[in-house]
Amino acid sequence: MTMARRDALAALAGVAATTCAAAATPGAMRAGAGSADGLNALAAAKGRRFGSCVAWSPPAANRGSFANPAYAALLTRDCGLLVAENEMKWRALRPSATRFDFARFDAIMAWATAHGLPVRGHNLLWHQPKWMPAWEETHDFGARPAIAAAALLTEHVTTVCRRYGTRIASYDVVNEAVDPADATLYQTALSRALGGAAPTLDLAFHTARRAAPHAQLVYNDYMSWEPDNARHRAGVLTLLEGFRARGVPVDALGVQSHLVTQGTGMSAAALEPEWRRFLDAVTAMGYDLVITELDVRDNRLPADPIVRDRGVADYTRAYLDIMLAYPRLRDILVWGMTDRYSWIEGFEPRKDGVRRRPCPYDDRFAPKPMRAAIAAALTAAPARA
Template sequence: MPTIDRRALLAAGLGLFAAGTATAAPSPTLKQAAASKGRRFGSAFAFGTRGADAGTFANPDYAALLRRECAVLVPENEMKWQAIRPAADRFDFARFDAMVAWAHVNGFAIRGHTLFWAYSRWFPEWLTTHDFGHRPAIAAAAILTDHIDTVTARYGQRIDSYDVVNEAVDPDTGQLRQTALSHAMGGTEPVLDHAFRTARAAAPHAELVYNDYMSWEDRNQHHRAGVLTLLEGFRKRGVPVDTLGVQSHIGLFAPTTDAGALARRLEPGWREFLDAVVAMGYRLLVTELDVRDKGLPVAIGPRDRGVADFARAYLDIMLSYPALGDVIAWGMSDRYSWLRTFEPRPDGAPARGCAYDNAFRPKPLRSAMLGALTNAASRRRPR
């Protein structure tokens, strides 16, 4: 197994200082509640330098919150191609090395996100414009193989679950997205199949996940249908995919005074989708949980109650499936949530879609998550 360099270990040490001043998590913790049912609870986290006001291990308050509540961590951006592969012939693992080192020293498991993001919008520029030569299919497959082999060999057993492919289905049409690699290899299916088969050979110990953001709200029917078609195709072609990662960026987009009633209306269609996935033999993960609160009032009290009610109903459904494993939040504090910049509220009020507020105080959403984890069906362990 390759050795992580000294820079990474030094950076990892930044998070080993005092736990900081974050408010202590109530008891039991989310990770304890999940563990009682055979699951892991965790969060996304980021790289940072000492003292950074960010959702990083180098922020003492945020690091303390991760230690209290989480058993597994996932890099928010630092393992994506844009971060670790600046050129076809060059990798840069410095930041992710530091994150993995800190997680290992502090007793966390690590999920890998992602080995291939099948969406041209998020390709590094060099890959979008790459000249694949006179044998493009072979050249494109070699680039993908090299990427997966290099990453999995570097981290070995330290990463036990990979989002091998991320977001390959166009949500508006249900069709597979086209990319520079799919054009070179004669279609998207050959690219995805090659990614999973390469990952299985390179990391036979790891859970291999297809990850996507199809969701239970209205107007997601094409996306769900496209994901089911993709999963059916994997099974027919014998592609080694273990699990569907359900990102779970759930959202309340229109004004409502009863988030629970909305959830009850959405439940039948969502269960139909999940039942179809499980019937094909796939496991499930919640990989990127948060709540978009655009349709809720600006007042914090009713907004937090609506977020909590909606999330509790959603998690009760997800956790009723014994095939569900990890539950991963996409950040633990509103202070650092991606929702504030990528999904801002139209009234300009800061989004409140995480379990803890700006000052790391637990919110009703945390209580809802704890209740759902505590009352969940026990996990059915993979064979």
């Protein structure tokens, strides 16, 4: 038994204790119910859902995990939907070409099920070389590489989807396949063996439809509304058009929504026209929308946390008001509930050295203006059938 598996089984054993600890935390809720003033309750009143990513950890670790009682309390207060931050990606599930390790994701599923929280699947294929496992990029696909590559991808998608059955009703089948530099599709060892990126992505979706006919199948990417995203958006539109032309079973576009404030140089209102044109083009093709990974980098804002928090909140509200005007949008997920565990601090720290504040709660788990902005946007949103 691997150390990772032993740790994950320990976390499974600790689910009951963590549940009790979270229930004893002020503001925590009954399993699956949500608190009356929680964000998911506000979303549900308009026919939508609010959720967040969650990580795995050993019991009581200082991480954004279900096994951290303080973080679990935020999830159970505000969320009606969860997604694993990393634990379903190939790097986590596939230690080798011949072996799966589901222990950590199973622990997340067990906790979510105990609390009546559905889980999205993220993701079945992250189509960039740097995010695939190292063994995949050096894998020997043999004398008939296309057949071997198709078999490997089909096995992966089928195994994951069938393991969780109807417990997962929405999958990010393919993640980030478009290169924002030139709007072309990334190539991986898998796609080179299979004969190209498009056949690889198509196979992933067709396999997911067969293995999970009940599920919403999503293409997920980080094209956004900031000015330097125009080429990325164009590449995504081309990909979505190709899916439709080839009859690929894609149901929705996952709009990651890793937003970047523009300071005083450009207002949200200035970004709105081009962004609406993009969303209109997507929905005109018949695709639904999912906000899959919302957070806000406080770029070009002063170090003063009060000023930054207000700027982030205003930016969030303007963005959500636009997104929530689309009836095809149902689910809104943030990429972490609290600044303490946000991935952004490690990915892109501020040049002035002050800590990022990209999430609805601060590093002490206190609600910020961003949370109030999300609540206000949900309250003001048109009802969705």
